[in-house]
Amino acid sequence: MFEWLNNLGPRLDAAFLEGDRWQLYLQGLLTTIELTVVSLIVGVALGVLVAVIRTAHDQQRPGRRKSIPLGILNIICKIYTTVIRGTPMLVQILIWGFVVFASSRNKFMVGVVALGINSGAYVAEIVRGGLMSVDVGQTEAGRSLGLGYLDTMRFIVIPQAFKNILPSLGNEFITLFKDTSLVNTIGLTELTYRAARIAGNTFDYMPPYIGIAIMYLVVVILLTWLQGKLERRLRQSDRR
Amino acid sequence: MIDVKHLTKSFGDHLVLDDISEHIYPGEKVVIIGPSGSGKSTFLRCLNLLETPTAGTISFEGTNITDPKTDIDKIRQHMGMVFQHFNLFPNMTIRKNITLAPVRTKLMSQAEADDLATALLKRVGLDEKADSYPAQLSGGQKQRIAIVRALAMKPKVMLFDEPTSALDPEMVGEVLEVMKQLADEGMTMVVVTHEMGFAREVGSRVLFMDGGHILEQNEPHAFFANPKEPRTIEFLSKVL
Numbered sequence: 001m002f003e004w005l006n007n008l009g010p011r012l013d014a015a016f017l018e019g020d021r022w023q024l025y026l027q028g029l030l031t032t033i034e035l036t037v038v039s040l041i042v043g044v045a046l047g048v049l050v051a052v053i054r055t056a057h058d059q060q061r062p063g064r065r066k067s068i069p070l071g072i073l074n075i076i077c078k079i080y081t082t083v084i085r086g087t088p089m090l091v092q093i094l095i096w097g098f099v100v101f102a103s104s105r106n107k108f109m110v111g112v113v114a115l116g117i118n119s120g121a122y123v124a125e126i127v128r129g130g131l132m133s134v135d136v137g138q139t140e141a142g143r144s145l146g147l148g149y150l151d152t153m154r155f156i157v158i159p160q161a162f163k164n165i166l167p168s169l170g171n172e173f174i175t176l177f178k179d180t181s182l183v184n185t186i187g188l189t190e191l192t193y194r195a196a197r198i199a200g201n202t203f204d205y206m207p208p209y210i211g212i213a214i215m216y217l218v219v220v221i222l223l224t225w226l227q228g229k230l231e232r233r234l235r236q237s238d239r240r
Numbered sequence: 241m242i243d244v245k246h247l248t249k250s251f252g253d254h255l256v257l258d259d260i261s262e263h264i265y266p267g268e269k270v271v272i273i274g275p276s277g278s279g280k281s282t283f284l285r286c287l288n289l290l291e292t293p294t295a296g297t298i299s300f301e302g303t304n305i306t307d308p309k310t311d312i313d314k315i316r317q318h319m320g321m322v323f324q325h326f327n328l329f330p331n332m333t334i335r336k337n338i339t340l341a342p343v344r345t346k347l348m349s350q351a352e353a354d355d356l357a358t359a360l361l362k363r364v365g366l367d368e369k370a371d372s373y374p375a376q377l378s379g380g381q382k383q384r385i386a387i388v389r390a391l392a393m394k395p396k397v398m399l400f401d402e403p404t405s406a407l408d409p410e411m412v413g414e415v416l417e418v419m420k421q422l423a424d425e426g427m428t429m430v431v432v433t434h435e436m437g438f439a440r441e442v443g444s445r446v447l448f449m450d451g452g453h454i455l456e457q458n459e460p461h462a463f464f465a466n467p468k469e470p471r472t473i474e475f476l477s478k479v480l
Binding site: 135137138140141142143144145146147148151155156159160163 | 288290313314316317318319320321323325327328329330331332340341344345386389390393
């Protein structure tokens with residue numbers, strides 16, 4: 001026990017300080033955060049698009065001939081969400097990295113594609129739930145004024161849905177942040193990749209892995225705190 | 241102005257409107273009364289196609305609006321609607337609520353719409369509320385705003401779907417007062433209501449609906465003094 005503690009100092013030194021290795025962790029963490037943000041933007045854009053298409057398809061006026069292009073788009077969206085939500089994320093990342101973009105050297109782009117497309121499928125369901133949570137009277141009021149479907153969505157339904165889905169979107173952001181660690185398998189130099197490299201070089205696995213676990217945890221706690229703060233502020237505006 | 245021929249509407253197996261034919265002339269104030277479940281709200285909502293008729297045709301100023309090729313948004317721009325639950329847009333200020341539709345449908349510029357909103361708000365005594373949000377208003381104020389919002393589209397006909405049913409008793413008067421003013425200015429109105437006093441005073445024709453039929457209609461004084469159908473007599477004896 002005493003010997004273990006005695007050795008801890010040099011081990012930590014080797015894992016974090018020697019040769020300014022802490023800079024590698026920092027770079028890794030920055031890449032991880034960057035990857036999370038860009039992927040979530042892609043995911044939200046994709047998710048909103050899919051959700052609007054699916055809701056528009058479901059809300060077509062009954063008794064009228066269904067729009068055929070909308071039907072095709074709806075089927076594509078359904079296949080997309082089924083495939084993405086029905087396969088492991090790691091497998092998707094391996095396919096993007098070693099099959100689809102096997103020759104690409106822009107690992108960051110591959111990571112964004114893999115994570116963004118994955119996240120989009122989950123965001124789509126979140127957004128769809130949000131759109132359906134808005135009182136149908138809001139849509140009726142918009143349409144009765146002569147506004148078209150898209151204007152009603154854009155100005156009336158989506159802004160109200162957005163408020164309802166912000167908490168879930170926050171959770172998605174946190175999940176995505178942790179899932180970025182999986183893209184180390186395709187050689188993207190994010191936090192987990194850096195730790196694995198350092199562990200390999202120093203032949204000492206404990207300090208780097210425990211170290212990055214703490215880093216992930218601190219960021220998640222920070223994000224959760226921010227999320228709670230945002231939610232409290234949104235609730236306040238309800239009581240205006 | 242609005243011509244209804246053989247209008248039938250069913251929800252699944254439930255027949256709500258059974259072969260109704262009716263004509264609404266310019267300048268008329270048609271008041272529809274009847275027990276709940278009689279189909280009066282559904283009839284009103286069919287007039288601007290918020291409900292799609294199962295069979296029959298509805299024409300507005302000679303245009304068959306039940307034809308799938310008709311641009312219903314264009315038709316609705318000429319038909320204002322006021323809902324039982326107001327359906328103001330909670331994410332916008334009152335001014336924005338009023339000006340959104342006229343500006344987006346290119347009926348007028350933002351500046352013109354702002355001027356019109358101010359003038360209309362002044363008329364209903366709520367001009368100091370222009371920058372408030374709906375959550376800050378009382379029910380009676382919300383409904384007056386909802387009427388103003390519909391009027392901002394300069395409609396040719398106004399449809400009222402139980403506009404006072406969700407209000408505290410002491411706020412009913414202020415809403416009816418606005419509707420009375422509107423009637424005096426010659427607006428064509430179709431009103432579904434339980435306010436018999438309003439029907440008698442403002443209506444130019446009263447329709448009594450029950451079981452998906454228009455059982456009886458007359459000008460208000462004769463209608464209330466000498467109802468002919470037994471069902472009408474029974475209904476009036478309970479509500480008057």
